[in-house]
Amino acid sequence: MKSRKTLTMIMGIGLILGFNNSFAQTAEELLPKAIQLEEVKGDLDEAIKTYQLILNKYPDNREVCAEAMLHLGMCYEKLGLDQARQTYRDVISKYSDQADKVAIARDRISRLDVYTAELIAQAEEYFKRGNELFKRWEYESAIKEYENAIKSGPNTQLALNAQYCIGQSWFRAGNYDKALATFNKLIEENPNSNIAPVTELMVAQVKQTIEKNNNTSEIKDYSDENTIVDPKTGIKYTKIRSFVGKNDQISSTWGGFNISPDGRFMVLENKVVPVDGSDPFNLVEMDALRAIYAPGMKKAAFYADSAIWTVPVSPETGRSTGKPIKLVTGHYKYQAQVGWSPDGKKLAFQRVDKTIAGDIWTIDTTDCKLTAITNSPDFESCPVWSPDGKSIVYLNTTKERSIWLTTIDNGKTKMLTKGAGYPYWSSDGKWLFHSTWESKNLYSIDQNKNFNLTFPKEVGDFASFSPDGNKVLFYRSSSDMKWPLKIVSPAGGPPFSPLLNADVYDSYWSNDSKKILAQTESEHGYEMINLNGGPSVEVRIEADVNSKPFPFRFSDDLTKVAFSVRREDGLKDIYVAPFSMTEARTTGPARLVFEGWSEGAYNVFIAWSHDGKKMAVVHEGDIWVVQTDGGKPVKITNTPETERWISFSPDGNMISYSIPSVQSAILYIIPASGGTYKVLDNDCKGATWLNDSKSLVLLSNNNLKIISPDGPKTKHLLNIKDIGLSNDGINIQVSPDGKYLAFIGYLGDNDHCLIITYSMETGKVTRLADENIVDNKYGLVWSPDGKWLSYLTYEEEKVRPEGSLWEADFEEVLEKLAK
Numbered sequence: 001m002k003s004r005k006t007l008t009m010i011m012g013i014g015l016i017l018g019f020n021n022s023f024a025q026t027a028e029e030l031l032p033k034a035i036q037l038e039e040v041k042g043d044l045d046e047a048i049k050t051y052q053l054i055l056n057k058y059p060d061n062r063e064v065c066a067e068a069m070l071h072l073g074m075c076y077e078k079l080g081l082d083q084a085r086q087t088y089r090d091v092i093s094k095y096s097d098q099a100d101k102v103a104i105a106r107d108r109i110s111r112l113d114v115y116t117a118e119l120i121a122q123a124e125e126y127f128k129r130g131n132e133l134f135k136r137w138e139y140e141s142a143i144k145e146y147e148n149a150i151k152s153g154p155n156t157q158l159a160l161n162a163q164y165c166i167g168q169s170w171f172r173a174g175n176y177d178k179a180l181a182t183f184n185k186l187i188e189e190n191p192n193s194n195i196a197p198v199t200e201l202m203v204a205q206v207k208q209t210i211e212k213n214n215n216t217s218e219i220k221d222y223s224d225e226n227t228i229v230d231p232k233t234g235i236k237y238t239k240i241r242s243f244v245g246k247n248d249q250i251s252s253t254w255g256g257f258n259i260s261p262d263g264r265f266m267v268l269e270n271k272v273v274p275v276d277g278s279d280p281f282n283l284v285e286m287d288a289l290r291a292i293y294a295p296g297m298k299k300a301a302f303y304a305d306s307a308i309w310t311v312p313v314s315p316e317t318g319r320s321t322g323k324p325i326k327l328v329t330g331h332y333k334y335q336a337q338v339g340w341s342p343d344g345k346k347l348a349f350q351r352v353d354k355t356i357a358g359d360i361w362t363i364d365t366t367d368c369k370l371t372a373i374t375n376s377p378d379f380e381s382c383p384v385w386s387p388d389g390k391s392i393v394y395l396n397t398t399k400e401r402s403i404w405l406t407t408i409d410n411g412k413t414k415m416l417t418k419g420a421g422y423p424y425w426s427s428d429g430k431w432l433f434h435s436t437w438e439s440k441n442l443y444s445i446d447q448n449k450n451f452n453l454t455f456p457k458e459v460g461d462f463a464s465f466s467p468d469g470n471k472v473l474f475y476r477s478s479s480d481m482k483w484p485l486k487i488v489s490p491a492g493g494p495p496f497s498p499l500l501n502a503d504v505y506d507s508y509w510s511n512d513s514k515k516i517l518a519q520t521e522s523e524h525g526y527e528m529i530n531l532n533g534g535p536s537v538e539v540r541i542e543a544d545v546n547s548k549p550f551p552f553r554f555s556d557d558l559t560k561v562a563f564s565v566r567r568e569d570g571l572k573d574i575y576v577a578p579f580s581m582t583e584a585r586t587t588g589p590a591r592l593v594f595e596g597w598s599e600g601a602y603n604v605f606i607a608w609s610h611d612g613k614k615m616a617v618v619h620e621g622d623i624w625v626v627q628t629d630g631g632k633p634v635k636i637t638n639t640p641e642t643e644r645w646i647s648f649s650p651d652g653n654m655i656s657y658s659i660p661s662v663q664s665a666i667l668y669i670i671p672a673s674g675g676t677y678k679v680l681d682n683d684c685k686g687a688t689w690l691n692d693s694k695s696l697v698l699l700s701n702n703n704l705k706i707i708s709p710d711g712p713k714t715k716h717l718l719n720i721k722d723i724g725l726s727n728d729g730i731n732i733q734v735s736p737d738g739k740y741l742a743f744i745g746y747l748g749d750n751d752h753c754l755i756i757t758y759s760m761e762t763g764k765v766t767r768l769a770d771e772n773i774v775d776n777k778y779g780l781v782w783s784p785d786g787k788w789l790s791y792l793t794y795e796e797e798k799v800r801p802e803g804s805l806w807e808a809d810f811e812e813v814l815e816k817l818a819k
Contacts, residue, residue: 027058031068044075051075066095070105077112082155085112123153127162134165135798139173157492160186160195164494167202176210194491197787201487201496204533209500228806230456233816235808237459237474241275243803244478249273249280250803251479251796256290256337259464259473260297265318266463266475266805267291270302272318275805284311284320290337293318294344299365301340301347303332308349310365327368329353336382336422341389348373348383348392357661360394360406373406374413380404382422387429395420403434403443417443417450424462426810427469433462442817451817459806472813474806479796485518487531487783487790488769490740490757495769498529499536506603506779507790508554510581513783516790517554517581525551525563528584540585543577549590552602554579555612560628561586562606562615564597571596574606574617576628593626594619594633603779604644609652614672616646616655623657625672636674648672651693654709658684667698669709680707686730691738699730704741704758718758720745723765725756731778736786744777744791753777755789 025033034050037043051072055065073087091098091105130145146162146169153159167182183203187196226239243250249271250257256269266273270288273280283291283300288309291302297315301308307329312322330353339348341362351361358379362371374380378398385392391407393416403420406413420434420441432443433453440462441450455462460476485504486495499518506519516529517539526539541549541563549563561579564572574597577590598620599605605618615626617633621642624633636655637643645658645665655672658665667684670677680696681687687698695708699720706715720726725745732743741758754770755777768789769777779792 027054027061027064027068030054031064034068035071038071038075044079048072048075062095063098066091066098066101069095070101070108073105073108077108080154085109088112119152120156120158123149123156123158123162126152127158127165130162130165134169134172137172137798137801139169143169157194160190160193161494164195164199164202167199171202171206171209176206180206180210193493194489195493197489197491198487198493198496201498201531204531205496205498205500208533208535225458228456228458230454232454235455235813235816237456237806237808239804239806241277241805243273243277243805244801247273247277247280248478248803250475251477252481253461253463253475253477254481255334257463257475258292258337260293260318261295261467262293262297262315263464263467263473265293267293274318281319283313284309284324286324289333290335292337292340294340295342296344299344301338301365303335306331306333308332308338308347308363310347327363327365328370331357339383339385339392341385342387343389348385348394350381350383350394360392362392373408373411384423384425387425387427393423393425393432395422401436403432416445416448417441424465426465427467431814433465433472435462442813453813453817455808459808460804463805465810466807470810471807472810474808476804476806477796478798478800478803480799481794482797483792483794485516485529485790485792486769487516487788488755489787490735490742490766490768490789492766492768498531499527502527504792506552507781507792508558509781509783509788509790510558511784513785513787515581517558519552524549528581537584541577542586543575543590545573545575545590549575553606553608553615555608556610557612560612562593562608562628563590564599567596569596572599573597574615574626576615591628591630593628594624600644605646607646607648607655609648609672610650611652614648614652616648616672618643618646623655623670625655625674634674636670636672637677643668647687647689649689649693650691653693656680656687656689656696658687664700667696669696678709680709686732686743688732688734690734697732697734697741699732699743704732704743717741717760718763718765723756731780733780733782733789735782736784740786742780742782742789744780755780755791757789 030050031054034047037050038047051068054068059065069087069091073084076084076087088105088109092102095101126145126149130142133142133145143166146166149162150159163186167179170179170182183199186199190196228237250266250268250273258267264275266275270282270291271280272283286304288302288304291300293300299310300313301310308327309324310327311320311324313319314321335350346362346364348360348362351359359375360373360380360383362373373392378396380394380396382395383392391405393403393405396402396404400418401420402418403416403423404413405416419436421436424433430445434441434443440453442453443450459474461474463473463475466473483503483505484497485499485507486497488495498516502520504518504520508517514531518527518529519525520527522538524539524541527536528539529536541551543549545565547565549565551561551563553562558581559579560576562574562576564574566572573592574594575590576593577586578588580587594617597617600618607616613628615628617624617626622635623637623643623646624635626633641659643657643659647656653672654669656669658667664683664685666679667681667687668677668679681698681700683700685699687696689696695706697706702719702721703716704718704720724747730743732741734741739760743756745756746753753776755768757766775793775795777791777793781790
């Protein structure tokens, strides 16, 4: 019997002999053995080792090595590995003299490209369906679609995003343990990916939610009562229809929402939802917006491709029955829908084209004859024909958002009421409903008086008067309009919402980039959010003033806060107070810096200098500069137009501002101390100062460029059409290190809104935050460390299981309002 030592020696010698024997074989002998391992036995791992052995041992045998490398790529391809494509490229580059092998390698790459494109397209479709299911609260179904996306596109950015969305689905479904496990696994397996930072923030948010034991999947604010009597007014509201599933298509009652003249259809943009519960349908097979039926239901009008169109429709089905006809071209997209004349022969609309912006015109739908109704420097919109066809009411947004009435036959015009919104005529022509964020009113034509109309939130918003005029209709969508704050990494990946279930209207980063001041509906207006977890802290504004302070702007270093106070005469006083981020409150007495401000949008008409020592305020259309530590305001412009979008240069010496033109704006600069202004651009869509205070970057005629106020030199950066963007919604921001630009853009002529970063050094373009195609982004801000971009958005979010249509008796409404 041989000893263990002897056996070991014999086995070792055998292994060595075998090893040497494999090396002793020629390349021609090894190649068929490797192919047999690959194609007959299916032992891809051993085949790969043998092909690699050939390449390493016999590099001079180019014919065999070319075939070995070709088959090596085939093995990688069968294993689904990314190395396959690069291996085929190596065949092409290293063995260009082996024409037949090169041809096969090229063909394999082409096939791989087609196959990969098909898989990616399939993965994107799965991901899209997952997002749609997620928004409908169908979280388990959404997870299955995300998992399919991962299978179709493994090892891709989309797969990482899908995994993140699976975690979000578990989180929204209230399964916090699975959500936490999903996010932790994502970080563990992809620690250096662009998705890791936002996932770490999500982990902190899940942990915080677990501590609060807050079930985010709970249905909020929903009433299943079919009859509601408003305790404030005594008016009874009755639910007449519910919309669920495929019929729950009307997500809002603003923008392009309306009810057809016969009351049988609800319309939102191009989507038509029959009130009787039958299937929804698109009015036209176009990318249409603001569709609205004509009286008589024989035609409909809509916007598409920057033009106004009409289409014949069936009065019975509401569906289009012919080819759409283009009436007039211009810049028509998001204006209020056109107003049909009662006879269905004319349209009233807000004209916007190369020469006219913001006047009311009519067009004959038969011969396309155009007629001007208004001609003023004011901005007028939302025209609606009176039921008798003798007059048109419209909204003047320049003059205190007032409603005006123009008589068709003699052109006489008069103002009816101020502080208004889109007008709706009652069928008898005696009443107008109009509303703003603050109030909802019925205006009596006969009495020249507004009556405030409040109604329960359970019935939604005003939708229309019924065709017979006896009812007032209201619609409550299954979605609510939300205004969330989001942040996204400039490197890519999904966005993160640091403040759940809260609307945010403005934001500021702390100097260490770990906290955000968010303007919310809290008692004092702002909350301080800790991105590393923990509850938000409400900011306290303590000031000895006569009315409640409304904080609206913080200085760049967050050591001062500006707030306004409403006066009895309707104007506002502006104050500045010292502020502490550590204590989240004001720390000293407030100083009155501007009295009797004519007010306006704070982000448009007020700006801090970067050192916090000055503030620019647009008052009665002109710019005033205020020393925040004391001194009288100084008026530095005097024009008939209204200046807006004011901004200090970083050194505080200059101010840029815009004056709207027909479809864009004229960009000006002026010394902050006053003096002569200079026109920089006549077609500016957006601009911001670069960090050196010597130049600005702006968008003009689709071109992103740098322009110097002190010289004629202009540096072209990018034509945004080359990356598929339209000439809209720019909001340019420069990174803290000055190396990147970030801006908001729209893809083509649709609603797909996303964030773009542009490298000033390399010209590289990166798309961010394009997972939600129906949100509207604004308020873009870089974090001081340059690692994040925060932005604000408004979008619709499903918050209840169904939409519902309600009605109230119009006579009862008038009776109760008259009391």
